Amino acid sequence: MTPEPASSTDYWSTRLREQGLRVTHQRLAALEVIDHHPHSSAEEIYRLLKRAQRVPTVTLQTVHGIVNDLTAIGLLRRIDLPGKDSAARYETRVGDNHHHIECVRCGRVEDVDCARGEAPCLLPSDTHGMTLLEAQVTYLAVCHECELTLRKETHA
Amino acid sequence: MTPEPASSTDYWSTRLREQGLRVTHQRLAALEVIDHHPHSSAEEIYRLLKRAQRVPTVTLQTVHGIVNDLTAIGLLRRIDLPGKDSAARYETRVGDNHHHIECVRCGRVEDVDCARGEAPCLLPSDTHGMTLLEAQVTYLAVCHECELTLRKETHA
DNA sequence: ACCATTATTTTTAGTAATTCAAAATAACTG
DNA sequence: CAGTTATTTTGAATTACTAAAAATAATGGT
Structure with a gap:
């Protein structure tokens, strides 16, 4: 996974702030979920966030926005596997x-x-x-x- | 491009028949267009077929069917480039x-x-x-x- | 060459992944 | 703690592609 000083929450918070992005629990939860479930699609991330009431109110559109933003600043990597049923997948192992x-x-x-x-x-x-x-x-x-x-x- | 005995039409016709597929001018025209415009998407192939009245009546759905069938029998190769605007592309250089x-x-x-x-x-x-x-x-x-x-x- | 058979194409709809825009909400700044 | 503004939510649209039924045309037999 990714090096995590103190708590993973602190780690991701720091990374987000470094890039001038606000630290929302949607983003933090998404990062944790993706870190623990690499190669997840937006849909899968969305389901994982709702499951167990992690972020009950989150919407799929928000997940799309989050993965786009986090990919843009280099916290996530987007992978496009070949095939027609191909939804984009995301992982925290970047660089x-x-x-x-x-x-x-x-x-x-x-x-x-x-x-x-x-x-x-x-x-x-x-x-x-x-x-x-x-x-x-x-x-x-x-x-x-x-x-x-x-x-x-x-x-x- | 691809080796073409006699005419490219004959070549593709033979390949199609070998695989038990009927030789339609939609398929022949699609193969020629893709041969001359490698890495084209279904949409691009569709436009090229209509342009210059090659196959004026062809529909986009037909093009999708054609590229799927021809990919299945190995006459075309499907390539999925990464990126969000990614439509599948097709080429005749296979194998x-x-x-x-x-x-x-x-x-x-x-x-x-x-x-x-x-x-x-x-x-x-x-x-x-x-x-x-x-x-x-x-x-x-x-x-x-x-x-x-x-x-x-x-x-x- | 003609006709029947059946693959293909066309037509008409529908789905999945993703994006867009406006209103509601919640982080950060002072 | 309040104001500002990024972010999320809500609601709707878009793109690439698939599905099913009706219309058409390619092949095989005569």
Whole structure:
């Protein structure tokens, strides 16, 4: 997760104030939820916030606003996994340009460090004269559980 | 582009029939348009088909159906670039798992061969027990033109 | 070449993710 | 503690895409 001095609330409050944003409990709660449930969509974050009365009054539109704002100031990273059912997902692990691996069947998503130490994927064969900012990499895969399931389905 | 024996129409017709799909002029025209305008969205393909009366009656829904079907049988590759304004894009260059580089300002998209010959990005640091299928890689960048524009804007 | 069969396309609606704008609310400043 | 103004809430719109039924057209058999 993320380094948390004193309490995570203090940590996020400091980060928000640094960027000139107000510290609302919607934002704090969203950050905590995302920190504990990485790769969540706005919809999932919204449900987690309502569940257990964390922030009973929050709306989905507010969540969208929050993730947009927090992504803009670098507290969150937005990831767009390929696929038609693709809602944007968010995570608090920012700044290291790590990648993701997703099971094409069950949708399970895990973090993957850069394949070769540095940032090898930032060295494409041809930049077409562009200045590189970052590489968005998603590995598509089939997880072990799904492979077993698929094997059964094939037998039947 | 794609190897084209005799005419490109013959080529695509053969490919369609091989897969048991009927050869309609909507499909043929879509394939030609995508071949000549790689990285087009359904909307863009739709406009290109209507323009110049290529297929005046075609509808956007049909284009969606076509790109879905042709992607399913491997005649097209679907690419999902990150970003909120992200409509899926399609290209006829399939099967080589190449990557893309996109200018974050003007949206220009170019093909990029795999960074190191083979498929280096298919070697993540940890597969989490999953079987790899492919890597979806998008390089985010700023193209030369936009860099000049940004420089001017900064001066002003 | 013609007709029947059935895939495709068209037409008409609907859904999901996200954005926009105005009113209500709640953080920060002094 | 009160005023200012960012943020949230409320309510509505947009974009990309999907779904289902009716109309059309591509292929196979004669």
